[in-house]
Amino acid sequence: MRRFKIPEVTVGRLSLYLRCLNELEEEGIEVVSSLDLGRRCGVNPAQIRKDLAYFGEFGTRGVGYYVKELKEDIKRVMGLNKIWEVALVGVGNLGTALLRYRGFQQHGFKLSVAFDIQTEGKEIPEGCQLYHASEMERVIKERGIKLAIISVHYSQAQEVAERLARAGVKGILNFAPVRIRLPRGVVVRNVDMGTELEILTFYLTMKGTR
Amino acid sequence: MRRFKIPEVTVGRLSLYLRCLNELEEEGIEVVSSLDLGRRCGVNPAQIRKDLAYFGEFGTRGVGYYVKELKEDIKRVMGLNKIWEVALVGVGNLGTALLRYRGFQQHGFKLSVAFDIQTEGKEIPEGCQLYHASEMERVIKERGIKLAIISVHYSQAQEVAERLARAGVKGILNFAPVRIRLPRGVVVRNVDMGTELEILTFYLTMKGTR
Incomplete structure (x- = not known):
């Protein structure tokens, strides 16, 4: 690999692909051609073959892909053959x-712990435990949590990310509208919802909708 | 083009690039090489040149890019040289x-109108007006709104999208965890936050973090 x-x-x-394979499985379909999988996903079949080729040989010429098998293979490749515990930091509107x-x-994914500087009066779903932010490092280390979501005020995001990294978190999804920078070893994805809207306006502008 | x-x-x-150019402008930097812009954005300079080449000739050989000029050019290309009114449908936790x-x-972007089937007791920020969902078509048509955000329950998302499209909306950002399908002519971006986490676990798994 x-x-x-x-x-x-x-x-x-x-x-x-995983999402589409799940749908196929629910519909009782056992084998799918790259053409049909492509149609369902809205992706060119050649692209599907190329994407999968990164990870080995999948599918059988003249038959297609075995739905259940390909699904399990992709889950394995993506590390989704287990349940990941996720910590959420910042239980405001967005965090809630x-x-x-x-x-x-x-x-x-299982959002099992949440942290905030204010723990009173928060509505936390069953299966999730709320802690004061000061307990972040301890709880994350004890539970060996590797994934975290940041939904704090943008001015706090960088500091929270650094604390999470020190506590052993290896992957961070950041919703605060600020780009977080961390040393190598921690993967950060900054979800910028403004960018999502900009991509829309780009296509609308191209099409002459103003 | x-x-x-x-x-x-x-x-x-x-x-x-736009985000980085804004930063450069705030820092008083007037000219930037593609190398320096690349470093700041975390993108290969050759990639920057290739991306910009879609839209015309930018930058001056041996000098670089004029920050303000390139910023205005990208804004124009993306349709961001105006303020877009955006309608939000579904004022629950996520919508709020x-x-x-x-x-x-x-x-x-200006989220100027919001719709919900329940209009009592919602905290709506200043500058935004809340309407009952039944008024959606009328308000959107009257104001000529072209962009909308869907943050309703997933079971309602497809129907809401169709109503928005009929009212003249041309671009939809969908946060409901279901893929919306609409006829050509409306651009839909499905923001799947689960996928964002999956991309993280993929990289963590590649690196051997389990």
């Missing part, structure tokens, strides 16, 4: 919404 | 968070 060379867009598409976000569980 | 052929990743990077999200204003 070629390490570290896989483009982020490919990884994003793996996640999409993220704790209730159905999409994370669907993907095999 | 080649229309409709520009990859989404390129558009995402334009947005990133999005209404307060600082990142949208930073990017030149």
